[in-house]
Amino acid sequence: MRMLVVDAFTARPFAGNPAAVCLLQDAADPAWMQRVAAEMKHSETAFVRPLDDAEAEFGLRWFTPMAEVALCGHATLASAHALYSTGTVAPGEPIRFRTLKSGVLTVTGDGDGGGDGGGTLSMDFPACSPEPVDVPEGLTEALGAEVRAAGRNTQNDLLAEVADEAAVRGLTPDIPAVARIDARGVIVTAPAAQGDDHDFVSRFFAPRVLPGDGEDPVTGSAHCALAPYWARRLGRDTMTGFQASARGGYVGVAVRGDRVVLSGSAVTVLGGELRA
Incomplete structure (x- = not known):
């Protein structure tokens, strides 16, 4: 299966926050995903899989090397970027991520849709006011x-x-x-x-x-x-x-x-x- 390392919240390599993005075809065992995240050693590894019931909708889970988390911004940004840059989703088409604990997160892109040619990605997240x-x-x-x-x-x-x-x-x-x-x-x-x-x-x-x-x-x-x-x-x-x-x-x-x-x-x- 395809995997990318993406630097998020930056327009230049080796800045921002790196995330590994694993593009799955089917659901995966959480224990296996945790082992992959431990191997990658990034602060987050994202696991993305297409859902059968709608286009441009994907399941998304995030793991640190130590634990699964309920919400991760930079790895969501990296996941959307990976889907656009690999041609999995057409430029400009909104992406909907279904998550276990944070509901549906929608990501849209301008420019080339957030691929490596440039552009900005915008993510609709729940506010968590302190x-x-x-x-x-x-x-x-x-x-x-x-x-x-x-x-x-x-x-x-x-x-x-x-x-x-x-x-x-x-x-x-x-x-x-x-x-x-x-x-x-x-x-x-x-x-x-x-x-x-x-x-x-x-x-x-x-x-x-x-x-x-x-x-x-x-x-x-x-x-x-x-x-x-x-x-x-x-x-x-x-x-x-x-x-x-x-x-x-x-x-x-x-x-x-x-x-x-x-x-x-x-x-x-x-x-x-x-x-x-």
Whole structure:
């Protein structure tokens, strides 16, 4: 079966967030998918299969090297890009992904539909607005930066606002201490510095589900929380977020009631055949 490695939320190779995309023909055993994801070692591996009852509709599941997840933005973007760039779906035709826990996710493309010739992909996702909570004990110490406000969303992600963009970029968190925080992951955010080409900045740490240093390079699902949070703070429904990991990536966000439209580019860096 065909497999691609796609860098998402970037227009250039070796930036953004890489995802492996496995183009299945039929349903696969979840234990096998987990082993493939562990072998790939990307933050997410997506498994896409066509559905018999409609055109341009696909089943979609996401696995980290350690666990299956309920929602993943960058691997959804990568999956749509793979379907467009391989000619599986015609340019401009909307793609509907049916997921186990996040409903139906629709992706549309402009330009050549999000293939390797260029263009932007837009994804219709559920908003996951964080509700204000007290700053959890140990969070400031784990991050090494003062947390000014905190929130928790339905994905059990904590959002932690810190002083400014420099504080986000300069974080060197104590990853074992972050793993002890009661959360799937911690979204650290701040408003953008004056004059930047984005409106807010973030980083995402999830050592409970990601190996190594536990930092995800660019996290679409985190922006389902960041978009409504900053829409309230900034009084704007359409913004651009920059995730300031070492690879970095831009995520366009537009709040539409209880939905969020995430947009970005993607590029294929590797294509091959999975034989196991």
